Amino acid sequence: MESTIVKAENYNSFFGTHQVVKDVNISIKRNEVIAVMGPSGCGKTTFLRGINRMHELIPGATSNGKILLDGQNVYDMNAIYVRYKIGMVFQRPNPFPNLSIYENVIAGYLLNGLKVSKADKDVIVEKSLTSAALWKEVKDSLHKKGTFLSGGQQQRLCIARAIAMEPELILFDEPTSALDPISTSSVEALFHELKAKYTLIIVTHNMQQAARVSDKTAFFYMGELVEFDDTKQMFTNPTDQRTQNYITGRFS
Amino acid sequence: MEARIGLRNTKSGIFKGIIIFFAFLITLPLIIILLYIIKQGAGQVNWHFLTHVPAPVGEIGGGIANALLGSFIMVLIASVIAIPVGMLAGIYLSENPKTKLAYYSGLCVDILQGVPSIVVGIVVYFWIVKPLGTFSALSGSVALAIMMLPIVIRSTEQTLKLLPDSLKEAALSLGVPYHRVILKVIIPCGFAGILSGIMLSIARIIGETAPLLFTAFGNPYLSISVTKPMESLPHLIFTYATSPYDDWHNLAWGASFILLMFVLVLNIVTKVITRKWKVQL
Numbered sequence: 074m075e076s077t078i079v080k081a082e083n084y085n086s087f088f089g090t091h092q093v094v095k096d097v098n099i100s101i102k103r104n105e106v107i108a109v110m111g112p113s114g115c116g117k118t119t120f121l122r123g124i125n126r127m128h129e130l131i132p133g134a135t136s137n138g139k140i141l142l143d144g145q146n147v148y149d150m151n152a153i154y155v156r157y158k159i160g161m162v163f164q165r166p167n168p169f170p171n172l173s174i175y176e177n178v179i180a181g182y183l184l185n186g187l188k189v190s191k192a193d194k195d196v197i198v199e200k201s202l203t204s205a206a207l208w209k210e211v212k213d214s215l216h217k218k219g220t221f222l223s224g225g226q227q228q229r230l231c232i233a234r235a236i237a238m239e240p241e242l243i244l245f246d247e248p249t250s251a252l253d254p255i256s257t258s259s260v261e262a263l264f265h266e267l268k269a270k271y272t273l274i275i276v277t278h279n280m281q282q283a284a285r286v287s288d289k290t291a292f293f294y295m296g297e298l299v300e301f302d303d304t305k306q307m308f309t310n311p312t313d314q315r316t317q318n319y320i321t322g323r324f325s
Numbered sequence: 326m327e328a329r330i331g332l333r334n335t336k337s338g339i340f341k342g343i344i345i346f347f348a349f350l351i352t353l354p355l356i357i358i359l360l361y362i363i364k365q366g367a368g369q370v371n372w373h374f375l376t377h378v379p380a381p382v383g384e385i386g387g388g389i390a391n392a393l394l395g396s397f398i399m400v401l402i403a404s405v406i407a408i409p410v411g412m413l414a415g416i417y418l419s420e421n422p423k424t425k426l427a428y429y430s431g432l433c434v435d436i437l438q439g440v441p442s443i444v445v446g447i448v449v450y451f452w453i454v455k456p457l458g459t460f461s462a463l464s465g466s467v468a469l470a471i472m473m474l475p476i477v478i479r480s481t482e483q484t485l486k487l488l489p490d491s492l493k494e495a496a497l498s499l500g501v502p503y504h505r506v507i508l509k510v511i512i513p514c515g516f517a518g519i520l521s522g523i524m525l526s527i528a529r530i531i532g533e534t535a536p537l538l539f540t541a542f543g544n545p546y547l548s549i550s551v552t553k554p555m556e557s558l559p560h561l562i563f564t565y566a567t568s569p570y571d572d573w574h575n576l577a578w579g580a581s582f583i584l585l586m587f588v589l590v591l592n593i594v595t596k597v598i599t600r601k602w603k604v605q606l
Contacts (some may be wrong), residue, residue: 127498132423157500167491170604171513181499184509220605231495238499 077144078103078242078272079124084138086116086123088131092120095296096138101289103241106268108287108304109276112311112319117276120282122245125159126152128246142242144309157185160243165251166227168219168234175215177230178202181238197237199241204270206263225256233262233289236271244266245275249282261286280320292316359585366582369575375583378547379561383569389580391547392561395462399541399557400531400548402466407473408523414474415481415519416507422486431482438475445471446536454540462548462555465541472533473526480522484515489606517602524595528588534559558584 075313077096079101080148086094094116109117122128123136126147139146147155168177182189191198198215202208207229211222219230235243249257264286269274273323277283284291284304291301292313300307311317373388382389414430418593421427445468453464496506512519534557537543542554543564558580566577 111415128495130494130497131460153502155500156498161498163491163494163498165491166487167495169492169495169510169514170511170606171516179494184496184499184501184505186505189481218605234495325387 075316076236078142079274080139080141080144080315081124082139082141084120084136084140085246086119086128086136087134089133093296094136097298097302099291099298101272101274103272104270105288106264106273106275106286108283108290109241109274109293110278110280110319111293111299113278114294117278117291117293118246120293120298121246121274121276124242124244125161126155126159129131136288155301157181157240158240160238160240162228162231162235162243162245164247165298166224166231168222170218170220172219173216174211174219174222174230176217177186177219178233178237180234196236201233201237202230204236204267204277206259206266207233223256224228224252225259228252228256229263230259232260232267235305236267242272242274245273246277247276250278257282280308294319334419348529358533359589362578362582362585366578366585368579369579370582374579379545379565382572385572385583387572387576389558389576389583391544391556392558392580393546393583394549395541395544395555396531396557396559398551399462399469399537399555400527400552401465403469403473403530404523404527406467406470407477407526410470411474411477411526412481412512412519415478416511418478418482418487420507421486434475434478437471438479441535442468442472442533443535443538446539447534450539457552457554460542460554461539461551462541462551462553464606465537465555465557466551468536468540469530469533472484472530472536476526476529477522480525481519484518484522485511487518488514492606514604514606517599517604520602521595521599524591524598528591528595531560531591534563538563 077100079099081097081099084094084097084263085092097120099114109121111117117130124140124142124147128134128136129152136148140148142155142158169180172180172183175198176183178201179189179194182194199208202211203260207226209232210226214221219227222230232243249260251261261282273282275287285294287304289302290304290307292299292307292311292315294315300313302312307316308320311320373386375393376387376390377386378387378391379389414434418427418431449464449468449471453467454460457464482551492510492514493506496510497503501509537557537560541557541560543560544556548555562577562580562584565573565580568574
């Protein structure tokens with residue numbers, strides 16, 4: 074019971090009248106890496122954005138059902154608090170262009186106007202950048218703008234920014250789709266290390282990536298959660314025909 | 326066929342020549358105006374000119390201190406009114422482009438931009454000057470603020486629209502409340518663009534005469550009271566250039582030179598600022 078961090082119960086989301094996520098039930102355990110895969114338009118990103126209530130920010134977007142975070146329905150909580158508690162990394166690296174690398178890491182504190190002492194900030198910045206495997210590369214240029222970094226570095230900066238808030242859960246929305254192969258592998262390598270402290274949910278349309286990095290995989294198709302199982306099981310012996318078809322490349 | 330290719334090349338060459346010629350030609354009016362004003366006006370400008378009020382007819386000397394101060398005060402008050410209002414409205418338009426309110430308010434902004442400045446002056450005359458019973462700097466400032474608004478609104482809107490949504494999402498996903506997202510992320514990232522819009526709007530209104538004719542009116546003496554008539558550079562130029570006295574014409578040339586230089590410098594500074602402070606996305 075205690076090891077479940079996120080649980081969706083009969084969760085649906087819509088854009089206007091168009092239903093994008095259909096009756097999803099899923100239970101995600103602490104300190105696991107979950108890959109969410111499926112063809113474009115299958116609702117995987119929409120589902121992910123429902124977890125930290127980013128979905129509803131789009132005009133006309135609604136949802137119903139429950140998403141429980143540590144047993145508490147996020148839709149009963151203040152949306153701002155939910156987003157504060159859950160980290161998120163986006164498809165394209167989006168460091169704040171007006172802030173330095175240092176400020177970007179503690180952006181969650183800065184932008185929320187939270188008072189943190191200089192010493193604490195230094196600790197948070199070093200710790201977060203170290204966890205994001207970026208410290209060695211940027212420690213001498215902390216006060217340069219974050220946008221001078223390469224794409225992969227920027228994405229790891231965004232991961233550091235999420236880690237700095239000490240979330241239990243971090244959501245990744247196709248975090249490597251805008252990155253070159255070398256940057257991709259640097260980010261993927263990071264997932265393995267982050268697993269020890271955080272729960273990661275990674276949306277990807279790259280099957281190899283799902284297979285490489287995740288403990289469990291959820292397969293979405295046409296808005297439905299078709300199958301959710303251990304990654305190994307899923308890729309070697311899927312139970313659903315649709316999963317089988319997707320994995321063997323009959324559609325994508 | 327080979328001859329045809331030669332002909333085509335010639336045509337292309339002629340066409341290219343024509344557009345280069347016109348690109349060059351459009352720089353001429355400004356250069357001619359500049360040279361003319363400099364020739365006529367630069368000689369008038371000295372410390373005495375900047376620090377003294379106009380001398381009565383027949384007396385030597387005199388300057389434009391009243392108009393300089395007046396223009397400064399009125400543009401300042403107009404900015405205080407128009408910048409916050411314009412920025413906030415611009416933020417709304419860029420944030421909610423698809424709402425009905427945005428459509429109609431955007432339409433109004435466009436129409437407001439096209440309202441002749443003299444009409445703005447008349448309206449403000451009936452709004453403020455008549456009820457108060459006197460021409461005043463304040464009414465002049467309000468007229469200028471109305472002229473400023475559409476430029477500030479549109480430049481804010483257009484600057485902020487160019488910022489990617491991912492920026493806002495990044496802040497929102499950290500649990501930052503909406504107002505702080507706007508104040509701490511969106512505005513700082515679009516700051517150079519907003520500022521350049523503000524500066525261009527100032528450059529635009531500093532030379533406006535028509536809205537001031539029946540609002541601030543003009544005042545040959547140095548005045549800092551916003552409830553009394555006040556002189557401004559364009560109004561001084563208008564009054565003195567249409568007078569029959571040569572001394573006064575010289576004053577008007579000097580004032581034109583100052584006004585032109587101010588607008589020129591403001592435009593150049595704006596360009597530099599936009600380039601220097603632009604946030605690299």
